[in-house]
Amino acid sequence: MANLTIIQAINQALAQAMEQDPRVMVLGEDVGKNGGVFRATDGLVDRFGEHRVVDTPLAESAIVGSSVGLAIGGMRPVAEIQFFGFIYETMDQIGTQASRIRFRSQGRYHVPLVIRAPYGGGVRTPEIHSDSIEAFFAHSPGIKVVTPSTPYDAKGLLLASIQDPDPVLFIEPMRLYRAFREEVPEEWYEVPLGKARIARGGNQVTLIAWGPMVPVAEKAAEQAAQGGVSVEVIDLRTLSPLDVETITDSVEKTGRAVVVHEAVRTGGLGAEVAATIQERAFLSLEAPVMRVTGYDTPFPVPSVEDLWLPDTGRVLAAIQAAMNY
Amino acid sequence: MDIAQEFPIRQVIDADGQLVGDRSSVSDDQVKDFYRWLVTLRTLDQRAWNLQRQGRIGTYPPFSGQEAAQVGAVAALQKDDWICGSYRDWAALSYAGVPLSYPLLNSMGHAVAGRIPDEINALPVQVVIAAQTLHAVGLAWSSKLQNQGRVALTFFGDGATSQGDFHESLNLASVVKAPVVFVCQNNQWAISVPISRQMNSQTIAQRAVAYNIEGIRVDGNDILAVYQTLKDVVGRVREGQGPVLIEAVTYRLGAHTTADDPTRYRPSEEEQRLRYGEPVARLRRYLLSSGLLTEDENKQVEEEAKARVEEAVQAAETFPKGAPEDVFNHVYADLTPQLQAQRAEFQRRMQQGGTARG
Numbered sequence: 001m002a003n004l005t006i007i008q009a010i011n012q013a014l015a016q017a018m019e020q021d022p023r024v025m026v027l028g029e030d031v032g033k034n035g036g037v038f039r040a041t042d043g044l045v046d047r048f049g050e051h052r053v054v055d056t057p058l059a060e061s062a063i064v065g066s067s068v069g070l071a072i073g074g075m076r077p078v079a080e081i082q083f084f085g086f087i088y089e090t091m092d093q094i095g096t097q098a099s100r101i102r103f104r105s106q107g108r109y110h111v112p113l114v115i116r117a118p119y120g121g122g123v124r125t126p127e128i129h130s131d132s133i134e135a136f137f138a139h140s141p142g143i144k145v146v147t148p149s150t151p152y153d154a155k156g157l158l159l160a161s162i163q164d165p166d167p168v169l170f171i172e173p174m175r176l177y178r179a180f181r182e183e184v185p186e187e188w189y190e191v192p193l194g195k196a197r198i199a200r201g202g203n204q205v206t207l208i209a210w211g212p213m214v215p216v217a218e219k220a221a222e223q224a225a226q227g228g229v230s231v232e233v234i235d236l237r238t239l240s241p242l243d244v245e246t247i248t249d250s251v252e253k254t255g256r257a258v259v260v261h262e263a264v265r266t267g268g269l270g271a272e273v274a275a276t277i278q279e280r281a282f283l284s285l286e287a288p289v290m291r292v293t294g295y296d297t298p299f300p301v302p303s304v305e306d307l308w309l310p311d312t313g314r315v316l317a318a319i320q321a322a323m324n325y
Numbered sequence: 326m327d328i329a330q331e332f333p334i335r336q337v338i339d340a341d342g343q344l345v346g347d348r349s350s351v352s353d354d355q356v357k358d359f360y361r362w363l364v365t366l367r368t369l370d371q372r373a374w375n376l377q378r379q380g381r382i383g384t385y386p387p388f389s390g391q392e393a394a395q396v397g398a399v400a401a402l403q404k405d406d407w408i409c410g411s412y413r414d415w416a417a418l419s420y421a422g423v424p425l426s427y428p429l430l431n432s433m434g435h436a437v438a439g440r441i442p443d444e445i446n447a448l449p450v451q452v453v454i455a456a457q458t459l460h461a462v463g464l465a466w467s468s469k470l471q472n473q474g475r476v477a478l479t480f481f482g483d484g485a486t487s488q489g490d491f492h493e494s495l496n497l498a499s500v501v502k503a504p505v506v507f508v509c510q511n512n513q514w515a516i517s518v519p520i521s522r523q524m525n526s527q528t529i530a531q532r533a534v535a536y537n538i539e540g541i542r543v544d545g546n547d548i549l550a551v552y553q554t555l556k557d558v559v560g561r562v563r564e565g566q567g568p569v570l571i572e573a574v575t576y577r578l579g580a581h582t583t584a585d586d587p588t589r590y591r592p593s594e595e596e597q598r599l600r601y602g603e604p605v606a607r608l609r610r611y612l613l614s615s616g617l618l619t620e621d622e623n624k625q626v627e628e629e630a631k632a633r634v635e636e637a638v639q640a641a642e643t644f645p646k647g648a649p650e651d652v653f654n655h656v657y658a659d660l661t662p663q664l665q666a667q668r669a670e671f672q673r674r675m676q677q678g679g680t681a682r683g
Binding site: 062068 | 443459494
């Protein structure tokens with residue numbers, strides 16, 4: 001076991017997947033010699049060669065569209081989109097192609113493709129680089145959406161995603177890439193897709209978060225505990241398909257739920273979680289499901305982003321509102 | 326660069342049916358087999374149009390005029406090669422071995438039309454313009470990485486050459502030297518927009534120059550020119566030359582789809598003028614004038630085509646409807662809990678005699 005950051009855990013997972021299966025290849029912009037702009041693919045081209053670690057032309061649609069063909073043709077492509085916001089360039093190949101080939105061909109073909117992309121704010125990027133648009137893809141049948149918040153999960157979820165027979169969008173919280181270290185087993189392990197993680201136990205309020213908002217939720221839960229409120233934190237880990245059971249079980253116990261996400265509020269995944277809770281646990285609810293989210297504006301300029309993003313203060317206020325309802 | 330000189334239109338049989346090129350690599354039997362296919366496909370296409378008018382099938386995109394480009398190209402492939410087409414490429418798929426009933430089933434709303442039979446290496450037709458060209462690049466690339474020796478051939482139209490995916494395809498294929506053959510069926514019209522509004526280039530083939538790959542113009546109404554050109558190109562691509570862009574110059578004889586009315590936007594004078602050189606009539610002129618086919622034999626070919634098409638119509642119209650709940654089956658390899666619950670609810674409705682009501 002080694003103490004690894006998320007970015008190191010991802011690098012290790014990619015290397016192990018490529019070692020185990022010669023069909024696995026990595027492609028994207030600057031993933032070769034440069035090792036990716038965040039170094040997720042650092043050293044891979046030296047180990048596996050430029051036929052399996054491919055610097056592509058700067059064209060996102062070509063990266064995903066050709067990956068669809070590579071996957072149907074028997075490879076296991078892991079495509080990198082340099083920043084999640086750039087995925088707009090290839091919405092079509094994801095939404096109308098990768099996610100529909102199995103359905104269109106009635107099961108004759110399938111697309112075992114992982115699309116990795118860093119996302120989220122807090123790192124003072126130029127425009128578009130910090131967008132959280134996971135809801136677009138959770139709204140698309142045929143693709144799974146996965147996001148880790150810890151090094152352990154980053155490796156286990158990525159290996160499970162590479163093993164999955166269907167396309168997986170694997171979004172990585174940029175601000176957590178090097179935020180902390182964790183013990184990560186060196187051997188192969190998978191964290192199953194579709195299963196949320198109870199990040200912290202509690203019995204009065206359920207906080208539901210994912211990716212970069214998990215540490216924020218955990219911190220808010222810690223502070224709430226000091227004020228005598230017991231908060232359970234759920235890290236969804238897979239955004240599509242949602243782990244409805246874990247959410248429902250928790251809310252039936254706590255009676256209160258707060259969803260936290262960076263993405264803009266309207267039409268965000270928080271709305272889906274809230275709707276699911278009222279469908280499944282209506283009679284357990286002591287308060288309306290609260291949402292702490294980004295605002296309905298484009299992601300702001302760096303001088304404003306700290307105020308725009310959900311923080312522990314806003315999450316604590318929502319916890320209090322749920323308790324006082 | 327003199328474009329017309331750099332990219333001449335290759336022709337073997339002219340519009341009058343006169344042999345103007347070399348057809349020594351195509352046997353008489355092969356030519357006659359091509360003719361039987363073209364007649365059969367034309368018969369099918371016209372029948373499909375009529376079936377739509379009778380309300381027996383839904384929207385249908387006719388391929389009349391493009392049979393030679395599609396059949397000639399597929400004929401140049403080997404069994405293991407990939408075909409990636411779009412919604413107007415049913416002639417190609419049929420020649421590759423997909424049952425003639427499939428285009429009809431597709432327009433009748435049967436999901437099975439997307440399930441290409443296992444022995445045929447083709448992707449199902451899809452409708453997003455130029456998207457399949459990237460899939461072909463990926464398939465060709467995967468063949469190269471796995472040393473399979475397989476070529477991928479993709480069909481697309483003149484409208485597709487305006488799409489980013491087309492240009493990204495040519496560029497990526499050129500960079501990774503993918504064994505892919507790009508076959509543009511330049512039928513002059515993208516629904517109502519003529520090629521002159523689609524681009525300000527003289528030819529589509531010349532776009533190959535920008536990507537440092539080979540570009541060839543061929544008469545897309547001349548099946549022997551298409552076949553011989555593609556035979557040579559596919560062989561060289563398989564040997565590792567890298568991608569090639571083919572512009573098969575043809576003409577969309579009919580409407581964009583059964584929902585379209587071309588009299589709104591294109592002169593009938595043009596249709597009449599360009600109809601003369603269309604692929605079936607042209608090959609018939611050649612076969613009759615060269616003595617390879619008699620009028621009686623031609624009648625027989627037409628009768629056989631009608632019979633085959635009739636069989637296809639029967640097969641399509643008696644094809645068992647799939648179970649409605651099958652809609653849930655191929656979203657993912659396994660049903661998600663959400664889909665399980667939704668399918669159960671759907672099935673309950675069906676069991677209770679549920680029908681769709683407006």
